[in-house]
């Protein structure tokens with residue numbers, strides 16, 4: 266329980282805590298007319314459904330109905346109680362807090378003063394580190410900053426850099442003996458650690474360059490230390506505390522925010538020294554995360570200062586940096602897809618990081634690179650093509666499926682078209698006619714993928730495992746009954762089962778097709794179907810898939826390799842299925858086809874419902890518009906409109922009926938086989 270707050274304080278908080286300020290600290294808000302919109306954090310939102318009105322000081326989600334003032338938002342978002350939120354907002358807005366007299370008042374005052382004490386001890390430590398850098402012990406460290414990092418004394422001062430000497434407890438002694446701080450405050454500040462919980466204490470930072478980390482108010486909340494003698498870890502941070510939460514801070518944000526606002530863009534790099542180096546060269550809109558992956562919260566913090574939400578990532582060019590960039594792209598994907606942020610990525614291929622780049626280039630060069638950084642989708646597309654020899658079929662297939670997956674996420678068809686054309690040109694390697702063909706083909710695949718994603722929701726969870734089992738059976742028969750392979754392929758074709766639902770089955774099936782293609786050439790199945798050649802038939806069933814498949818997967822798709830074991834070395838259950846393979850197979854195939862029909866049924870029912878509603882709405886609005894005309898006219902109109910409504914219903918009914926009929930046919934087929942075996 267928090268303290269009872271005086272109504273005067275609550276009133277002042279309500280007046281001063283602006284709703285746009287409060288909400289945009291947690292989610293990205295974009296201006297739209299007089300209001301702001303953002304992705305709602307209270308339901309699984311895919312497009313911005315939340316509106317925030319600065320005039321009314323009110324937020325509202327059109328999708329889930331969440332709404333209220335800034336206090337309500339924070340209560341729900343941070344799951345805190347009323348008084349905690351009011352206190353937090355009061356502190357942020359420099360409002361004098363008055364509490365009602367009571368027993369909690371003392372506790373609250375204590376908590377407040379403890380935070381103040383923490384700020385104070387960190388400030389004292391910062392000054393001590395600074396003085397160490399400037400005395401004889403810090404000579405080497407200072408030299409490192411001046412000559413190896415090319416920093417001047419102005420920037421060293423601006424960033425308040427310091428030095429922790431190579432001693433066990435110099436700082437601890439200073440804080441406890443000279444400044445007379447209590448032990449528990451020294452340990453909770455993270456500056457000293459007690460040895461095995463004894464009364465022996467040693468300094469956390471030893472023989473390290475010290476970089477203070479400030480909050481937005483410019484107060485030191487933690488330190489980062491870089492080792493100077495190769496000691497691991499290279500970078501060491503203060504532990505989290507009441508005033509320091511790593512995932513909520515950005516390094517140098519308090520210095521960068523003004524320029525971010527002025528230039529309308531923020532640059533995020535990986536290390537402290539990259540930031541310091543950039544600031545020293547006048548690129549003062551740069552920040553870094555604190556040894557953790559950049560998260561959504563930090564991105565929204567940055568977005569508060571840029572109207573057009575321009576964020577540029579310039580991570581290290583090693584593998585770790587690449588992975589970090591990919592992680593950020595994924596983390597904020599829904600924001601990027603909905604144009605809530607404008608994310609760009611700069612990769613300095615030949616240089617390790619911005620610091621190294623600036624050693625041999627001017628700040629202007631770097632700014633130019635920033636201006637020309639790739640938009641995130643272009644960057645992802647580059648990543649897909651990177652180092653892939655497209656003349657190899659498996660590379661080509663892989664690139665296509667990654668592209669389809671990426672492009673199908675784009676919500677706007679005009680953007681999709683733009684990128685479809687772009688990648689098709691790239692795939693065709695300059696051959697215009699091919700490009701057109703690729704584009705058409707990709708467009709169909711993307712369409713299929715989007716549809717597939719949507720119809721997933723018509724699938725029920727219990728069906729999925731059952732379906733996986735059925736699909737595995739097909740693979741099993743295909744491998745172990747070579748004489749049934751033609752039969753299986755024909756049945757799949759006849760039943761229009763052109764894809765499997767389970768991902769690893771899909772991979773295995775594709776591998777089988779590729780192996781067959783490698784042995785018999787392209788279009789081998791058409792050749793087999795259209796000729797009576799015994800030889801071709803024999804060659805087809807002679808392919809030793811049981812030995813070729815594991816090798817192929819080992820080379821091309823090692824993750825699915827362990828999935829193949831059950832098919833190669835079947836257990837008892839699978840072996841019993843070999844007794845009457847053809848009958849079992851027909852049953853399994855009917856089941857798989859049945860899923861498809863069921864899904865279509867559910868889909869039809871849903872479309873029918875929504876279509877009916879839409880038509881009804883239409884009818885009503887026409888009737889209202891025409892209500893002035895003569896009654897006999899509108900009677901006739903009502904009749905006509907309802908005829909329309911019914912004809913739609915009949916259409917859906919028919920389709921639904923056909924599908925149901927087919928399902929009962931499949932059931933008969935399945936059970937008939939069951940009895941026959």
Ligand SMILES: [Zn+2]
Pocket residue numbers: 305306307308310314315326327328329330331
């Ligand atoms: Zn919502």
